[in-house]
Amino acid sequence: MAQTRLDDSQYGMSSELRQVWPVFSEPLSDEQIVSALVVSSPNLRVNFVSSLNGATTHEGRSGGLSGDADKRHFELLRRVCDVVLVGAGTVRDEGYSAMRVSEESTHWRISNGLAPHPVFAIVSRSxxxxxxxxIFADAPTRPIIVTTEVAPPDRIATLSEVADVLIAGTRTLDCSKMRTELHARKLNNILCEGGPSLFGAMLQAEVVDELFLTVSSVLEGGREFRLVGGLLSEPVKLRLASVLVAQEGLLLRYQR
Ligand SMILES: NC(=O)c1ccc[n+]([C@@H]2O[C@H](COP(=O)([O-])OP(=O)(O)OC[C@H]3O[C@@H](n4cnc5c(N)ncnc54)[C@H](OP(=O)(O)O)[C@@H]3O)[C@@H](O)[C@H]2O)c1
Incomplete structure (x- = not known):
């Protein structure tokens, strides 16, 4: 990656991204960003956007915190994954639809041996x-629903008609089993798009390899959701792997 000094006057397009750590770069192309995201070993990544003070929503949704650069990076993370994993709360609150990537991402995926679109996996107890x-009616690939043994049997039966139901855990979600079962389906690259409750459970279970966190240059008041829902038995330490800068804030990549 070419090294250069940062020059504020060069900040142009609002989706522009430059790396500032571990090395400075010129504005990055999609190809450069994607090549840094491709990994060969099975992995589980989590992607979030937050305010400076850790809120993950503005008026109930993450969209109010996200800018053009975050949206671009969000799509590129989807481009390289096999499955997008999302908690049902986020699916409901954010109004998720069928899981489809952009046409450009589909071309990249097909030429790199991936399915045209990632599988959509939704975690729900109820x-x-x-x-x-x-989500189901327009799905290009049959979605997966991850649940536990205490899920209502009639709902399992109904949803089994439109999705594969994966049972992971008895009363509480067994995140390790969920990950193992997804990998067993050749879904090696798992991208989790939240939300905070699911992230908290996965951190507690130590199944998260990487966190991609966009920190928007905004402070949110009120009682908006924080990044990690629930309690952690001890703080989770992460290693900073890279920092990208955009007009709207910082895109941080952390690894365990
Ligand atoms: N800023 C961001 O990047 C970002 C990303 C994602 C979400 N969000 C925001 O976060 C908010 C939602 O937060 P949330 O914590 O409710 O999200 P969540 O984790 O997506 O949803 C919680 C629900 O998902 C299911 N679930 C999650 N973890 C589970 C577990 N360990 N075991 C069993 N089921 C589990 C349950 O669904 P059932 O109720 O169906 O049993 C649970 O009620 C929304 O406002 C959303 O906009 C922000």
């Missing part, structure tokens, strides 16, 4: 999910 939703 299974309060509408089987008629476009």
């Amino acid at each position: 299974l309060q999910l509408d089987p008629r939703s476009p």
Whole structure:
């Protein structure tokens, strides 16, 4: 990666991204960003956007915190993954639809031996999910629902018609089993898009390899969701792997 000094006057397009750590770079192309995201070993990544003070929503949604650079990076993370894993709370609150990547991402995926679109995997204990939703009706690939043994059997039966149901855990979600079962389906690169409750459970279970955190240059008041839901038995230490800078804030990559 070419090394250069940063020059504020060069900040142009709002989706522009430059690396400032561990080395400075010129504005990065999609190809450069993607090549830094491709890894060969099975992995589980989590992607979030937050305010400077750790809020993950603005008026109930993450979109209010996200800018053009974050949206670009979000899509590139999807481009290289096999499965997008999301908690049902986020699916409901953010109004997720069928899991599809952009046309450009589809071309990249096909030419790199991946399915045209990632699989959509949704974590839910209650299974309060509408089987008629476009998530299932328009899905290019059959989605997966991850749940536990205490899920209502009638809902399991109904949702089994539109998705594969994966049972991981008895009363509480067994995140290690979830990860192992996803990898067993050849879904090696797992990208989790939240939310905070699911992230908290996965951190506690030590199944997270990387955190991609966009820190938007904004402070949120009120009682917005924080990045990690629930309690952790002890603080989780991460290693800073890279820092990208955009007009809207910082895109941080952390590894365990
Ligand atoms: N800033 C960001 O990048 C970002 C990313 C994601 C979400 N968010 C925001 O976060 C908020 C939602 O937070 P949240 O904590 O409720 O999200 P969440 O983790 O997506 O949803 C919680 C729900 O997902 C299921 N779930 C999650 N973890 C589970 C576990 N360990 N075991 C069993 N089921 C589990 C349960 O679904 P059931 O109720 O169906 O049983 C649970 O009620 C939304 O406002 C969303 O906009 C922000």
